[in-house]
Structures are given as C-alpha cells and as structure tokens.
Amino acid sequence: MAADYYNVLGVARDADENAIKRAYRQLARKYHPDVATDKVAAESHFKEINEAYEVLSDAQKRANYDRFGHAGVNGGVGEGGFGPFGGGEGFGDIFDMFFGGARAGGGAQQRRNGPARGSDLRYDVEISLEEAYHGTTREITFRHLASCTTCRGNGAAPGTLIVPCDRCSGTGIQRQVRQTPLGQFVTQTTCSKCAGDGQIVQTPCSTCRGRGRIEQEKTLQVRIPAGVDDGSRIRITGSGEAGIRGGPDGDLYVYLSVAPHAVFRRDGLDVLLDVPVSFPQAALGGEITVRSLEGDIPLVLTAGTQSGSQYRLRGRGMPSVRGTARGDELVTVHVVVPTKLSKREREILEEYAREGGDQIEEKSFFDKVKDAFRAE
Numbered sequence: 001m002a003a004d005y006y007n008v009l010g011v012a013r014d015a016d017e018n019a020i021k022r023a024y025r026q027l028a029r030k031y032h033p034d035v036a037t038d039k040v041a042a043e044s045h046f047k048e049i050n051e052a053y054e055v056l057s058d059a060q061k062r063a064n065y066d067r068f069g070h071a072g073v074n075g076g077v078g079e080g081g082f083g084p085f086g087g088g089e090g091f092g093d094i095f096d097m098f099f100g101g102a103r104a105g106g107g108a109q110q111r112r113n114g115p116a117r118g119s120d121l122r123y124d125v126e127i128s129l130e131e132a133y134h135g136t137t138r139e140i141t142f143r144h145l146a147s148c149t150t151c152r153g154n155g156a157a158p159g160t161l162i163v164p165c166d167r168c169s170g171t172g173i174q175r176q177v178r179q180t181p182l183g184q185f186v187t188q189t190t191c192s193k194c195a196g197d198g199q200i201v202q203t204p205c206s207t208c209r210g211r212g213r214i215e216q217e218k219t220l221q222v223r224i225p226a227g228v229d230d231g232s233r234i235r236i237t238g239s240g241e242a243g244i245r246g247g248p249d250g251d252l253y254v255y256l257s258v259a260p261h262a263v264f265r266r267d268g269l270d271v272l273l274d275v276p277v278s279f280p281q282a283a284l285g286g287e288i289t290v291r292s293l294e295g296d297i298p299l300v301l302t303a304g305t306q307s308g309s310q311y312r313l314r315g316r317g318m319p320s321v322r323g324t325a326r327g328d329e330l331v332t333v334h335v336v337v338p339t340k341l342s343k344r345e346r347e348i349l350e351e352y353a354r355e356g357g358d359q360i361e362e363k364s365f366f367d368k369v370k371d372a373f374r375a376e
Contacts, residue, residue, distance in 0.1 A: 005052035005065065013066070017057065024053040028181060050181060115247035118145070121240045123254050127224060129261040129271075133293040133318060135226035140254070145213040147242040147249075151205035154245070155212040160203035165194035172198035197245075213242050222254055227321040229266070230258040263291060269327025270317045274334060277301065282335045290331055292316050299331060307335035 006013050009023040031046045055061045055073050064072035123142055147153040156162050164170035168191035176187045190196040204210030220239060233255050240250025258266070265272040275290050285303035289296050292313070299311060310332050317327025341349065 003048065003052075005056055008048055008052040009056065011056075020053065020056050024049065024057075024181075053181070116244040117247045118241035118243040118250035120250040121252045123252060124257065125222070125224075125254055126257045126259050127228075128259055129264055129266065130293060131224065132228050132256075132258050133226060135228075136224050138222050138224060139219060140222055141217060141219045142252075143215055143217050144239075144252075145241045146216040146218070148205060148208035148212055148214050150207035151212065153212045153242065154201075155205055155208060155210040156201045157203040157205050160201075162199050162201055165191060165198055165200050167191055167193040168198065170198045172196040212244065220252075224256065225321055227269075227319040228256050228258075229318075230256070232256045232321075264293070266318065267330075268318075269320060269325065271327065271329050273329060273331050275299075275331050276334050276336045277305070279335055279337065281305075282307070282333065292329055293318075301333065305333055305335075307333065309333045 006015070009020060009027065011019055011023050015023075027049045028046070031042045031049060055065050061073050121142065121144055123140055125138055125140065127136065127138070148155075151158065154162060165172070168174055172191055172194060173188050173196070174191050176189075178185045178187065191198070194200055201210050205212075208214045218239070220236065222234060222236070224234065233253055236252040236254065238249045239252035243249050263273060271293065273290065273292075275288070277288060281288060281301060282305040283303065285301045285305065287298050287300050290299045290313075291297075294316070297313070297316070299313070301311075310330055313329040313331060315326050316329035319326050338345075
C-alpha cells in the first residue's frame with residue numbers, strides 16, 4: 001500500500017503551500033542520495049518525497065488526491081521522475097547549499113582528440129663500483145609502443161578517411177541532462193563509441209588494428225658517466241612510448257644501482273677500505289701495498305701504527321659527475337693478532353715480553369694535561 005503523502009512530508013492535511021515547501025526542503029537536504037550515508041535507502045525515500053511533493057504542491061493534483069486518494073492522481077509521479085522543478089524556478093538554492101553553487105555541466109569539457117604525449121618508461125641497470133668509477137656504456141633492450149609506420153600513427157588504413165563521431169558530434173563526451181528539484185544535473189561521460197577520441201576510423205589500419213601504435217623491441221646504447229651513485233637516473237629524451245595523434249614521444253629513464261663491492265665501501269665521493277696488517281708491520285712501519293679502484297698502490301705505514309688508524313689517499317676516490325672534483329680513499333688499518341705460533345715465534349715473543357714488551361704504554365696524568373695545553 002502506498003504511503004500517505006501528508007505523512008511522507010510530515011505535514012497536516014490542512015498545511016498551506018509554504019509549510020509543504022519548507023517540509024520538502026528539509027527532507028530533500030536530509031535524504032538526497034549525493035549526501036546521505038546509506039545511498040540505496042536514501043534514493044528510495046527521496047523518490048517518495050518527490051512524489052509526495054509533486055502532488056501536494058499542485059492545487060489540482062492535491063484536490064484530486066484529497067477526494068480520491070492515489071487513484072485520483074494516476075499513480076503520482078509524472079514522466080519527469082524527480083518532481084516539477086526543472087530548468088527555471090525550483091531548488092537551485094538547495095543545490096548551492098550542498099555543493100557550493102557549482103552546478104554539474106556548467107563548463108564545457110575539452111574533447112580528447114588532440115595530440116597526447118606518450119608515457120615515460122623506466123629501465124633498471126645494475127653496474128659494478130669499478131664501472132661507476134670509470135664510466136661505461138651499456139646496451140639495453142626493451143619493448144615499447146612505437147608509432148605505426150603504415151598509418152603514420154593515425155590508426156586509419158592508408159587512403160581512408162577519419163570522420164567525426166556521430167554519437168558525440170566530435171566532442172568525445174556524451175551529456176545526459178536530468179531535471180531534479182535541486183536544479184539541472186548534467187552528467188558527462190566518455191563517448192562509448194569513439195572512446196573519447198571524437199573521431200571514428202572508418203577502415204582501421206591492418207598493422208596496428210586502428211590503435212596508431214604497435215609494440216616493438218628497441219635497443220639502445222646508454223652511456224653511463226663516471227662518478228654515478230646508487231639511485232642515479234639517466235634521462236633519454238624521446239625513447240619512451242610514442243605519442244598519440246601526433247603528440248610528442250615520452251622519455252626513457254634509466255635507473256642505476258651500484259652492486260655492493262667485495263672490499264670497498266662508498267661514502268659520497270670517498271671510498272673506504274679496511275686493510276689487515278701484522279703486528280711487526282704496525283710496530284716497525286714501512287711500505288705496504290693496498291688496493292684502489294685504479295689498481296694496487298703503495299702506502300707507507302708510520303712506526304707504531306695502532307689498530308683502527310686511518311690513512312687518507314687524496315684523489316683516489318670517486319670522480320664527481322658534475323665537475324672535476326674527486327674524493328679520497330680512506331684506508332683503515334687493522335692489526336691482526338696471530339692465532340697460531342710456531343715454536344720459534346713463541347720464543348721470540350716470550351723474549352720480547354721479558355724485555356718489557358708486554359707493558360702497555362700509558363701517559364701519566366701530567367703528560368695528558370701537558371698535551372691538552374699544547375693542543376690549545
């Protein structure tokens with residue numbers, strides 16, 4: 001059984017036109033599907049509210065309803081479906097209350113059949129620290145969308161026409177106008193026939209099937225400059241996806257990762273190296289050979305070098321990508337204590353210990369104070 005229209009709006013049967021209008025506005029604000037939480041229930045109730053208001057706001061329909069009930073108004077809702085307020089006088093003020101006065105469809109949407117830039121692509125390359133130090137060239141192969149050479153990217157078979165879409169008149173969008181008590185709602189969607197292009201290819205290109213682009217494999221030689229670091233990015237302009245409808249091609253971005261090295265660590269432009277030395281080498285000093293990114297080089301240890309001491313080899317680090325600067329190589333010395341000794345080695349060390357070699361040199365308090373004042 002259909003609900004009583006007066007009960008739907010919550011007004012008395014002798015309510016005047018203004019009371020009915022106020023009641024409708026309050027309910028419309030509460031149950032409009034665009035603002036209600038439970039949209040399914042709100043939509044059903046909103047239709048019922050509109051049906052009641054359409055009848056009770058019209059003097060003739062209200063009189064028939066009062067005399068004959070629902071039968072007197074032929075089922076209530078007219079063909080409009082959402083009440084009598086379309087176009088002119090109505091409830092634009094309620095719409096403004098909900099949406100800040102910006103009505104749907106107020107501005108023309110640009111069609112999509114203009115040139116469009118192709119998408120950018122990413123390619124990841126791992127290099128060694130030596131390659132990052134010297135610079136290198138890598139050959140990469142990847143697949144991308146290239147412009148179809150048969151149709152020159154327009155998607156039409158050679159010699160055939162491209163015509164405006166007859167469904168959207170070349171705009172690429174379809175508009176649906178709906179009159180509601182809250183004003184005129186215009187819904188714009190992408191044209192289902194031309195997919196938003198605004199044009200129809202009468203005879204698609206047999207090579208690309210009308211898409212204007214085909215997937216191809218591409219090979220490039222990528223020059224990697226000396227000094228690049230982990231996470232560096234190289235941009236190759238125009239090597240991404242082909243543009244659409246004559247638009248520019250996208251770019252290819254080559255992201256570099258530097259593989260961990262077996263002995264070196266990198267800190268900015270500096271390279272760090274740990275070197276083990278024997279006790280005699282540390283105690284007596286002398287020349288040792290250490291590795292660098294350019295090969296083996298000599299390093300002179302000072303006598304009495306302590307474990308953890310660091311030597312700086314200037315200019316032996318990484319080059320700068322953006323200039324002539326170059327980092328250093330920082331060599332940290334670690335004195336290695338032997339775990340196994342021959343009989344003769346043990347005898348020598350025991351003799352060394354008897355001569356006082358097992359005493360740890362430690363400065364007195366006054367020596368430390370002197371050093372502190374000397375540093376100032």
